[in-house]
Amino acid sequence: MPRKEKKQECKTIPAWLISFGDLMSLVLTFFILLFSMGTISLQKFHMLIKGFTEYLGGRKVQFEEKLLKESNIPVEFKNMYPKIKNKRKKLKNKLRALKESLKKAGINSEVEEHGSIIRFRVNTDKMFPVGSEIPYKSAIPYIMTICKNLQELGLPLTIEGHTDNQGSYKLNLDLSLKRALYIMKLFINCGYDPDLLNVRGYGPSRPIAPNNTPEGRMKNRRVEFVIQVKDF
Incomplete structure (x- = not known):
């Protein structure tokens, strides 16, 4: 009668489990080494x-x-963070003083604040002749005054040109950009860092008032000085 083989009490460990155990040991050793070096x-x-x-x-x-x-x-x-906070405070004080100075000259302006962006809007009716990108000679000193006040803070600045919707859209778009470029040239002559300056011309595409009234169109004819003030 053939002899029956005795069954194994424990199953053989799969070969992959041995390799997996070695891998976990190496990973553990690796992290211990990283911890000691770090x-x-x-x-x-x-x-x-x-x-x-x-x-x-x-x-x-x-x-x-x-x-x-x-x-x-x-x-x-x-x-x-007093340097950053002080810059914002100084900027707002300077813009308020500029607003009062321009008001005495009959030039309307306003300050608008949105988060890290402060906009200084200046009406262009008494700064530029109709249809011209070259400002009045009497307006150039005011532009230079704006530059000198903003230059001291060394903040990134975008000069935006805007018009009303009267006439050709293309001509208005071109005019708004040329006015912004001319002001940028004056700012560079004034000493503003060119690397901090940027220009944009929007023409009539971004009105802040209805264009169906003379008062609304006057508000839309403007130049905006967009200052970046980041608070961390």
């Missing part, structure tokens, strides 16, 4: 915080040797 020097981290805080206007940070051994740093953030 240990942060507390002293260097403190120095980074110190430099970053002082650059953004925080108080001067003094670290003693015993403090470098601690995990917490008493850094005051009360006066952080």
